[in-house]
Each structure stands twice: as C-alpha cells, then as structure tokens.
Amino acid sequence: MSSTDSTPAPDATTTTxxxxxxATTTTxxxxxxxxxxxxxxxxxxxxxxVRYEVYPSESPTCYCVGFIASSNSNKSQRYLDTQxxxxxxxxxxxxxxxxSLGWNSLQENFMSWAEPIYNKPAVIGTTFTF
Numbered sequence: 001m002s003s004t005d006s007t008p009a010p011d012a013t014t015t016t017x018x019x020x021x022x023a024t025t026t027t028x029x030x031x032x033x034x035x036x037x038x039x040x041x042x043x044x045x046x047x048x049x050v051r052y053e054v055y056p057s058e059s060p061t062c063y064c065v066g067f068i069a070s071s072n073s074n075k076s077q078r079y080l081d082t083q084x085x086x087x088x089x090x091x092x093x094x095x096x097x098x099x100s101l102g103w104n105s106l107q108e109n110f111m112s113w114a115e116p117i118y119n120k121p122a123v124i125g126t127t128f129t130f
Contacts, residue, residue, distance in 0.1 A: 036115040046070045065102030078113045
C-alpha cells in the first residue's frame, strides 16, 4: 500500500465506529469553586502563632503578634504580624484575647492570600506521565 493510497490491503482488517446520527459530544466543564469563606479557610489551612512580645523593647506601646498560615494541600506558607496597641486591649485580657485581636486585624490579608491557593486546579503540582 502506498502512502497516498487509502484503500486497505486485501488481508487487512479495518474497524471504524461511526457516530450515531445526530449524536453530540459534550465535555463537562468543571464546577465553579465553592465560595471562599472563613470555614473553608479553617478546613484547608493551619494557622500558628509564631510571635508574641511587647514591642518595641524600650518603652513598649503594644504587643507584636505574628502568625504563619500554611496550606494543608501544598507547601504554601505566609507570615504576617501586627501590633496590638495597649490602649486597644480591654482590662483583664488574656494572652489568647490579645492574639485574637491580632488575628482580627490580619484575617482578611490571610484570606486574600489563601483564596487563589485554594482555588488552584487540582492538576497543578501533580506529576505528569506520558
């Protein structure tokens, strides 16, 4: 058989499945990502307190509170810290209360960082074999 001849050799077997009449082939688009909420963040990221100190060391006026957020699905991390002024801390506040005040001022920054990481297509970072 020559390269321009489309007729199979007499002993060759050719099987061709023709599509059904009026058949359409559709590809299912992936579902849109779920809304990125605080609950989604909590379920998919870990947050650790990594800094808690009076600041500055001479004549302190606040606590410096720092956090590292880490993605549960990959190695992405982000560090942010903030200052919680003594004047913004209610009397008899615990360390956890002060940390919560710090978190409240940084939560939106962490959420903005985390949302595109969470919404990456699942194929990103996988090993492709061919």
